[in-house]
Structures are given as structure tokens and as C-alpha cells.
Amino acid sequence: MLGWAQVVRWRPDRLQQAVGLINAEYNELTACSDDLRGIAVPDGWSGPAAGAAMREARRIARLLDEWAAEIAAARRAIGDVGDAITGVVHGVEEAEALATRYGFRIGEDGAVIDPGMPAGVPEDQRETVARDRAAMAMELADRVGEVLRQAEDIDSDFCLVLDRILSGHTLDVDPARTSLAAAGAAGDALGSLSILAPPPDGDPARNAAWWASLSRNQQLVLIRDHPELVGNRDGVAAWARNEANLAMLPRERDRLRQEYDRVLAQSDGGLPKALQLLGIQAKLDSLDAIDAMMHLPDGTVNPERQLLSLDLTGRAAKAAIAHGDVDTARHVAVFTPGMNSAVDQNMAGYVNDMEHVQRGAEKLARLRGDGGSVATVTWLGYEPPAVPVDGKGMEAGKAVADLLDGSAAQDGAEKLARFNEGINASRPDDPHLTALGHSYGSLTTGIALQRNTGVDDVVFFGSPGISDTPDLPVNPVGLNNELSSLQVPSGHAYNLSAEGDPIAHDVPQLGRYGSSPATMPGMQQLSTHEAISPDGQRLVAAHGHSEYTEVLADGTESTSVYNIQAIVAGTPQVAITEAR
Structure with a gap:
């Protein structure tokens, strides 16, 4: 069994050089083409000597066929191994870079060594730091494990090819019916290596480690031949x-x-x-809607957008669309819409809203922050309920019961948590990650944040509550819904509640989804009223349940969308807080 100390010394250079030398030998052999097969006994020559000459010519031809197949198999296998090792080297480098960044070491046996809590961590942050370090130790162990799994797979495949070559069983065809070129092609096919399958449990950290341990060529082959293994796999690069x-x-x-x-x-x-046909047609309509969101008017793919998930299981289509580059953006925001949201009906509007947030946040980051780039994701990877709000009707296939029992939020929270974890795991750096949740999407977001997802800031708006545990009897302070249940840094949870929004002001009084975020101790309350921004920009008030991301026709922004941009940009100092 291969160990970490062996694998860290793997280098592809010599194998890649050997391919060129072997290829020269192969070309020299095939230059003979099929001349030998054309050798025939001269006319009139017969007898024992002629028969012996014919048999010898055929024997040499068979040997050349096998030789051509062996050389081709070795050339292909060595080339594939050299390419695959580039992925192993990349996986090793990423694991060791992460270990160094967070103060860990990886031992020669592959064990993750934690020297302990860094010096100088304030007492009120020690619990959070300890939790984050435990999560990082697990991620590093996953990365080491996937690198070793990839190395074992490469070693095993290479040995199988070499065994066939050494045993003289490279060519399993009738030599009388083949040629040197055909024999070489057969050997080339035999020498190809398999690509390591993704980890069976689908954990985002392990998925990221698996993807990082593949070579670029292997990644491209998987995307071409098996896109279903890649597109929805949390932890894979965007x-x-x-x-x-x-x-x-x-x-x-x-x-x-x-x-x-x-x-x-x-x-x-x-x-x-009839209902089954309607459901299928709705999914077809959703694909058309996604196509429209992902393409420019001239039919080309929009280079500023990324289709990060496409799920047609269940009753309705589900998708996640980013604006900006999630792989490289310094600031990434994931927005989860709420009630009455569907891919084929209103997702395009959400994507456009998040495009505006992306541009506004990037401007704030440039003027007031670190100057980093921004990417926003509209995540509709679950099936939220539909209820009549602001004049909207019921959507087919959904029920008000979904709103009351919270099952859609619980199911969505599991998927959302994995999605957020995957963004962090897929990157070698640590992006500033903000979760945005509106309406029922804020409930889904709140439940998702009860586990460590790597989210740095969260903004709830139009929220009916952020807990799957009822707060009964109703208590404005919150009996079971303190911010400590959210795994985000202290002081980094924000709320927006607009005037005239029954979901934000009335529903929390029922206590079904915990206490009201608008009165929760420790929750940072941001303004939705008319205001003037620190740079003198006039901002308008948001009213009701659906104006939080409002932008007027003349480009005037609402105070709420400005505040969302400020948090996404990592510039909370310019956000406008609610007057106490």
C-alpha cells in the first residue's frame, strides 16, 4: 500500500520524457508498415524450404504485431500515468498549502498533526476557532485520503497494463487478420488508464479533494463523457x-x-x-428559462454567468446560477429565495436582482473595502412552498401545508449547507462568504447555518423566523433561537424588516419558526427606510414583502438593497442601521 511519504515524491517529468522516446521507437517500427506481410514465396519456388520460409515470415509478423501492441500499450499507459500524476502533485500541494495556512502539519504517514490553538486567540473566540480548526483537520484528512486513493488507483491500473505486456498477452486478435497499425491501436486502447470515480458519500470536502487530485485532462474527459458526475457535485470547481x-x-x-x-x-x-404531463412540461419550460438566463441575445453563453446546479428530480426543476466567477471572487454571496419561487416563473428576476447586487457590492468594495471582486449566486436548489402574498396565486404541485410543517425548509437547508460548504472546499483560499435569505429562504438559510458551512456573514430579509424549532410560548427574546445556534461569527448576522411586510412582522408572532429576527438580541438590524448613503446617494424605502432588492427605473436603489451590497462587499461600516 502506498504511503504519503512515497506519494509526495511523485513527479511526472521522467514519465513524460519517456513517452517521447517510446514514441520514436514505435514510429520506427510502424514505418515498416505491412511490408513483411507482402513478402511472398517467389513464383516457382516450392518444397520444404519454401514452406519453412513462409512459416518464418508469419512468425516474425506475429512477433512484430505483439511488439507493436506492447510498445503502444506502454506508451499510452506511461503517458496517462504521467498526466494523472500531475493531478496527484496538485492534490498534495493543495493539502500542504492548506495545512501550512492553518497551522497544521501532515506527517509522513499522512496523519494530520494539530499543534494546538494559536497563541493570542481572545477568550470569546476560542470556541469558534476550535470548531473551525476541527473542521479544517477533517478536511485535511479527507484531502490526504483522496490523494492516496488516486495514487493507489493509478498504481493499480499501471500494474495491470504492465502485467499484460510482460505476460505477452497484449494482443488478443488473430494476427493473420491485423496489421501493425491495427495492433498498435489495440495496444493503445489496452494501455489507457481508468479515471478514479468520485467518493461514494459525496461529502463536499472529499469531493473537492477528489477533484483536485485529478489531472486537467482527466477533469475534461469526465466533463465530456460523464457530466452527470460533475455538475451537481458540491466541492467541485465552479x-x-x-x-x-x-x-x-x-x-x-x-x-x-x-x-x-x-x-x-x-x-x-x-x-x-394529465397532471404528469403538466409536471413534465413545467420542467421543459424550466430548461428553456435556464437557457435564456445562461445565454446572451445572440445565442452565445453569457461569460459572466455560471450554472452551478441543475436538478430535475422531484416535483419541480431546481437550479443555481451565479453572476461573476465563484472560483476567483474575493466576496461570494449565496441568495436563497422563498415562497412562490420557481425556476420557470421568476428565477430570472432573482438572477437579475443578484446581478445588480454583484455590481453594487463590487463598487463598494472598490471604493470603501478591499477592492476585491464579487460573485453572487441565486440558489433555488429546493422546492419552497407557495402561498398568496402580494397578490400572487398558488403554484401547481405545492401546498400551504409545506409552509406550516417546515419540511421544505429542512430539506432545502441540508442541500444549501452542502452547497455553501462546497464553495469553500472547492477553493484553495478562503473567500468572504455571505448567505442571503428572503422570506421562507431565510428560514432555510437559518437552519442551514446551524452547522459549520464556512459562512462569514448572513443577511435575513422578510423573515418569518430562522429556526425549525417552535418558540412556544411566544417570547420576543427567544427561548430557543438565540444567535449562538447560528455558526457565524458574533456580530455578523443582519436582519431587514420592511414596513407593511406581514411575513416579517406578523408571522413571527406565531412562534412557529422561533422568535422574531427583528427583536432577537445580538441581531444587527439594518434600515429599510428612506435614507442618504455615506457617499450622498439618495435611497428609497422598501415596503411590503417583495421590495427588498428594489431598484427604480432611473437606477435609484432602495436602502435595503444598498445594505445588502454593503455586507456582501465586506464593508459593514457603511451600512445604514435601523434607528433604535
């Missing part, structure tokens, strides 16, 4: 998820059209089949 999901769009459309035709052919005119 560029790869985007390419894989874009590749899945036409495949899923073809699959749904075939399913629609099949159900239509079986339809007896009854209600069950």
Missing part, C-alpha cells in the same frame, strides 16, 4: 460544474421530451396522466 451542467441541458431536454411522448401515448384522458 468552472467545471458550469461546463458539465451546460452539457446536460440538451440531454435532459431530450430525455424529458421522450418521457412526455411516452406518457402522452399511454394517456387515457384521466387526471393522473
Whole structure:
């Protein structure tokens, strides 16, 4: 079994150099082409000597075929191993860089060594730091494990090819029916290495470690041949998820059209089949909506957007679309919409709202912050309930019961937590990550943040509550919903409650989803009223449940969207707080 001390010494250089030398030998051999097969006994020559000459010519031809296959197999295998080792080297470098950044060491046996709490950590932060270090130790162990798993897979595949070569069983075809070129092609196919399958448990940290241990060529092959293994895998780089999901769009459309035709052919005119057809059509409409969001008017892919998830399981389509580069942005925000949200109905509006937030936050970061770039993600990776709010009607296939029992939020929170963890795990650095949750999406976000997801700031707006545990009897201070249940740094949770918003002001009084974020001790309350920004910009008030990201036709922003941008940009000092 391979150990960490061995793998850290792996280098692809000599193997890559050997490919060139072997290729020269192979070309020299194939230059003979099939001349030997054209050798025939001269006319008129017969007898024992002629027969012996013919048999010898055929024997040499068989040897050349096997030799060509062996050389081709070795060339392909050595080339593939050299390429695969570049992924192992990258995985080792990422693991060791992370260990160094957070004050860990990786021993020669692959064990993660924690020298203990760094000196000078304030007492009120020690619990948070200890929790973060424990999570990082687990991530480092996952990375070491995936690098070793990849190394074992490479070693095993290479040994299988070498065994076939050494045993003389590289060519399993009739030599009388082949040529040197065909023999070489057969050997080349035999010499190809498999690509390591993703970890079975799908943990974001392990997914990130697996992806980092693959070579670039292996990654591209997976995206081309098996995009379904890449697109929705939390922890994989955003560029790869985007390419894989874009590749899945036409495949899923073809699959749904075939399913629609099949159900239509079986339809007896009854209600069950009719509802099934409506559900399939809604998913087809969702694919059209995603296509429109991801492409420019001229039909080309919008280079500023990334399709980070595409999920057609369940009753409704689910997706996540980013504006900006999630792989490189210094500041990343993940927005979770709430009630009445659906991919085929209003996701495009949310994506456009987040595009405005991205641009505004980037401007604030440039003028008042660290100057870092910003990416925003509209995450609709769950099926929120639909209720009549602000004149909106009920959506087909959803029920008010979803709003009352909270199951949609609990299911969505698990997926959202993994998505946020995946953003952090997929990057070698530590981006400033902000969670944004509106309405039922704030509940989903609050539940997700009860585990360590790497989120640095959170903004709730139009929130009915942020806990899946009822606060009964109703207590404005909150019996079970203190901010300590959220795993975000102290002082980094914010709330916006607009006037005239029944979800933010009335629903929390029921206590179903904990105490009201508007009165929760420690929650930073941001203004939604008319105001003037620190740089003199006039801001308008937000009213009701649906104006938190409002921007007027003339470009005037609401105070609430300005405040959201300030938190996303990492510039809370310019946010406008609610008057006490």
C-alpha cells in the first residue's frame, strides 16, 4: 500500500520524457508498415524450404504485431500515468498549502498533526476557532485520503497494463487478420488508464479533494463523457460544474421530451396522466428559462454567468446560477429565495436582482473595502412552498401545508449547507462568504447555518423566523433561537424588516419558526427606510414583502438593497442601521 511519504515524491517529468522516446521507437517500427506481410514465396519456388520460409515470415509478423501492441500499450499507459500524476502533485500541494495556512502539519504517514490553538486567540473566540480548526483537520484528512486513493488507483491500473505486456498477452486478435497499425491501436486502447470515480458519500470536502487530485485532462474527459458526475457535485470547481451542467441541458431536454411522448401515448384522458404531463412540461419550460438566463441575445453563453446546479428530480426543476466567477471572487454571496419561487416563473428576476447586487457590492468594495471582486449566486436548489402574498396565486404541485410543517425548509437547508460548504472546499483560499435569505429562504438559510458551512456573514430579509424549532410560548427574546445556534461569527448576522411586510412582522408572532429576527438580541438590524448613503446617494424605502432588492427605473436603489451590497462587499461600516 502506498504511503504519503512515497506519494509526495511523485513527479511526472521522467514519465513524460519517456513517452517521447517510446514514441520514436514505435514510429520506427510502424514505418515498416505491412511490408513483411507482402513478402511472398517467389513464383516457382516450392518444397520444404519454401514452406519453412513462409512459416518464418508469419512468425516474425506475429512477433512484430505483439511488439507493436506492447510498445503502444506502454506508451499510452506511461503517458496517462504521467498526466494523472500531475493531478496527484496538485492534490498534495493543495493539502500542504492548506495545512501550512492553518497551522497544521501532515506527517509522513499522512496523519494530520494539530499543534494546538494559536497563541493570542481572545477568550470569546476560542470556541469558534476550535470548531473551525476541527473542521479544517477533517478536511485535511479527507484531502490526504483522496490523494492516496488516486495514487493507489493509478498504481493499480499501471500494474495491470504492465502485467499484460510482460505476460505477452497484449494482443488478443488473430494476427493473420491485423496489421501493425491495427495492433498498435489495440495496444493503445489496452494501455489507457481508468479515471478514479468520485467518493461514494459525496461529502463536499472529499469531493473537492477528489477533484483536485485529478489531472486537467482527466477533469475534461469526465466533463465530456460523464457530466452527470460533475455538475451537481458540491466541492467541485465552479468552472467545471458550469461546463458539465451546460452539457446536460440538451440531454435532459431530450430525455424529458421522450418521457412526455411516452406518457402522452399511454394517456387515457384521466387526471393522473394529465397532471404528469403538466409536471413534465413545467420542467421543459424550466430548461428553456435556464437557457435564456445562461445565454446572451445572440445565442452565445453569457461569460459572466455560471450554472452551478441543475436538478430535475422531484416535483419541480431546481437550479443555481451565479453572476461573476465563484472560483476567483474575493466576496461570494449565496441568495436563497422563498415562497412562490420557481425556476420557470421568476428565477430570472432573482438572477437579475443578484446581478445588480454583484455590481453594487463590487463598487463598494472598490471604493470603501478591499477592492476585491464579487460573485453572487441565486440558489433555488429546493422546492419552497407557495402561498398568496402580494397578490400572487398558488403554484401547481405545492401546498400551504409545506409552509406550516417546515419540511421544505429542512430539506432545502441540508442541500444549501452542502452547497455553501462546497464553495469553500472547492477553493484553495478562503473567500468572504455571505448567505442571503428572503422570506421562507431565510428560514432555510437559518437552519442551514446551524452547522459549520464556512459562512462569514448572513443577511435575513422578510423573515418569518430562522429556526425549525417552535418558540412556544411566544417570547420576543427567544427561548430557543438565540444567535449562538447560528455558526457565524458574533456580530455578523443582519436582519431587514420592511414596513407593511406581514411575513416579517406578523408571522413571527406565531412562534412557529422561533422568535422574531427583528427583536432577537445580538441581531444587527439594518434600515429599510428612506435614507442618504455615506457617499450622498439618495435611497428609497422598501415596503411590503417583495421590495427588498428594489431598484427604480432611473437606477435609484432602495436602502435595503444598498445594505445588502454593503455586507456582501465586506464593508459593514457603511451600512445604514435601523434607528433604535
